[in-house]
Amino acid sequence: MNAHPVPAADITVDGTGLLCVTLLLRLRKQIDAAPPGTVVHVVATDPAAPLDLPAWCHMTGHDYLGPVPGERPVYALRLSADARPTRPDAPWHIEPTN
Secondary structure, three states: OOOOOOOOOOEEEEEOOOOHHHHHHHHHHHHOOOOOOOEEEEEEOOOOHHHHHHHHHHHHOOEEEEEEOOOOOEEEEEOOOOOOOEEOOEEEEEOOOO
16 A cells, blocks of 8 residues: 555546557557656556556656555556656557667
8 A cells, every 4th residue: 555645647547448558558648748757647447457557667667656546446657757768659668779
């Protein structure tokens, strides 16, 4: 359980009814131009989301803040300044460096 309250959302990504693959595509598109420190709440009904979202944050370098208390399944993350970019068409893959 998170000992600190989850901050309010700067951006909310509604992934209701989406599988995590599609959810990550939507998430990446919506945070693409957001500045570091932005708090994102992700509404995710896919049963894999509680595992996939923390794993994606770990892979990219964003900070996973945990579940948001409430009626809906919502998870919070904070965008990091030094996050590794992902491919626009496959946000579960890190963008190759040249």
